[in-house]
Amino acid sequence: MEFSSKLLENAVREMSQLPGIGKRTALRLVLHLLRQPAEQTERLAFALRSLRNEVKYCRNCHNISDTDLCEICANPKRDESLVCVVEDIRDVMAIENTSQYKGLYHVLGGKISPLDGVGPNNLNISTLINKVKEGQVREVIFALSSTMEGDTTNFYIYKQIEAYGVTTSTIARGIAVGDELEYADEITLGRSILHRIPFENSLKG
Amino acid sequence: MEFSSKLLENAVREMSQLPGIGKRTALRLVLHLLRQPAEQTERLAFALRSLRNEVKYCRNCHNISDTDLCEICANPKRDESLVCVVEDIRDVMAIENTSQYKGLYHVLGGKISPLDGVGPNNLNISTLINKVKEGQVREVIFALSSTMEGDTTNFYIYKQIEAYGVTTSTIARGIAVGDELEYADEITLGRSILHRIPFENSLKG
Ligand SMILES: [Zn+2]
Ligand SMILES: [Zn+2]
Numbered sequence: 001m002e003f004s005s006k007l008l009e010n011a012v013r014e015m016s017q018l019p020g021i022g023k024r025t026a027l028r029l030v031l032h033l034l035r036q037p038a039e040q041t042e043r044l045a046f047a048l049r050s051l052r053n054e055v056k057y058c059r060n061c062h063n064i065s066d067t068d069l070c071e072i073c074a075n076p077k078r079d080e081s082l083v084c085v086v087e088d089i090r091d092v093m094a095i096e097n098t099s100q101y102k103g104l105y106h107v108l109g110g111k112i113s114p115l116d117g118v119g120p121n122n123l124n125i126s127t128l129i130n131k132v133k134e135g136q137v138r139e140v141i142f143a144l145s146s147t148m149e150g151d152t153t154n155f156y157i158y159k160q161i162e163a164y165g166v167t168t169s170t171i172a173r174g175i176a177v178g179d180e181l182e183y184a185d186e187i188t189l190g191r192s193i194l195h196r197i198p199f200e201n202s203l204k205g
Numbered sequence: 206m207e208f209s210s211k212l213l214e215n216a217v218r219e220m221s222q223l224p225g226i227g228k229r230t231a232l233r234l235v236l237h238l239l240r241q242p243a244e245q246t247e248r249l250a251f252a253l254r255s256l257r258n259e260v261k262y263c264r265n266c267h268n269i270s271d272t273d274l275c276e277i278c279a280n281p282k283r284d285e286s287l288v289c290v291v292e293d294i295r296d297v298m299a300i301e302n303t304s305q306y307k308g309l310y311h312v313l314g315g316k317i318s319p320l321d322g323v324g325p326n327n328l329n330i331s332t333l334i335n336k337v338k339e340g341q342v343r344e345v346i347f348a349l350s351s352t353m354e355g356d357t358t359n360f361y362i363y364k365q366i367e368a369y370g371v372t373t374s375t376i377a378r379g380i381a382v383g384d385e386l387e388y389a390d391e392i393t394l395g396r397s398i399l400h401r402i403p404f405e406n407s408l409k410g
Pocket of ligand 1: 058059060061062063069070071072073074
């Protein structure tokens with residue numbers, strides 16, 4: 001792509017550093033900003049810089065938070081003996097959205113992935129182990145994606161905490177509510193049969 | 206979407222102002238920036254602000270340019286009697302990429318679209334008319350997209366310049382080179398038959 005302006009080229013190059021944003025899309029976005037009032041670009045730049053420079057993480061669960069302790073951890077109505085281990089804040093938001101969970105979270109910040117150079121020390125794992133060691137936790141719920149990296153991470157944490165007599169569980173996986181069986185992939189369908197639940201339990205919604 | 210942080214919420218809101226970027230995508234992009242060194246966010250913010258605040262347009266063709274006259278207009282080898290009218294800089298880049306065009310451009314900055322509140326006065330039309338009036342132009346090539354707005358814009362300009370004896374043309378539209386006829390839409394196929402060219406001309410590549 002040949003640019004008629006260095007300023008334009010720089011803006012497109014920086015924009016296309018973002019994942020899933022190619023040069024063409026970056027150019028479209030940048031030209032859009034040029035057609036809008038300059039204040040929109042100022043607000044975008046300010047919001048991104050403010051977040052990047054001032055971001056804080058909850059000292060208990062590592063969720064992104066403007067306060068030392070996030071709203072979830074600071075809520076006395078939440079059950080702090082229940083800890084749901086997730087990869088990132090999007091998982092917290094998705095689970096919170098269901099209104100079905102009353103425990104706390106532990107945000108790892110990723111999954112163990114030797115290929116990407118992510119080891120246990122790059123993740124928020126030691127603080128989770130410490131919480132379990134200190135005996136505050138009754139149950140650890142693994143809610144990482146069921147990929148090789150997710151399974152590896154679950155197992156790594158499991159081995160470190162099993163000696164402390166904590167209950168461990170993983171979220172149920174199966175056919176999505178309302179989905180037709182014939183369209184489900186084999187592995188999901190297989191698991192959902194293997195991990196079937198008493199019919200009475202399904203009546204609880 | 207409920208956010209655990211105002212800083213995060215602001216960044217996602219501003220990012221999702223961009224066209225085609227929903228809240229989920231915006232969140233993904235913003236979380237990516239948080240995992241990268243702060244310098245990446247600084248470079249992005251700086252590049253966007255610099256472009257927005259310092260952008261200049263070529264005084265002849267309105268292409269984005271860091272200089273008063275863009276590289277194309279300043280090139281003595283280009284034929285300044287030939288002017289290709291395009292909607293925006295992406296069209297200039299696409300045509301330049303073919304290396305088939307040796308004239309200059311005129312970037313309108315959009316198309317006439319009453320529904321979107323875009324009238325002739327919101328576009329770089331008067332400078333084009335003036336160029337034609339001054340007798341510098343031999344041929345005006347319309348290269349706007351063949352939509353209702355594109356056709357309206359072409360016709361509006363055409364009516365203003367026809368009295369000055371300038372040649373007007375539109376770029377050829379037809380079946381893309383290499384495409385199967387059966388997959389072409391009817392209108393394109395119809396036009397490409399109507400505007401067929403002598404076979405000898407097709408041999409020139
Ligand atoms: Zn927290
Ligand atoms: Zn120019």
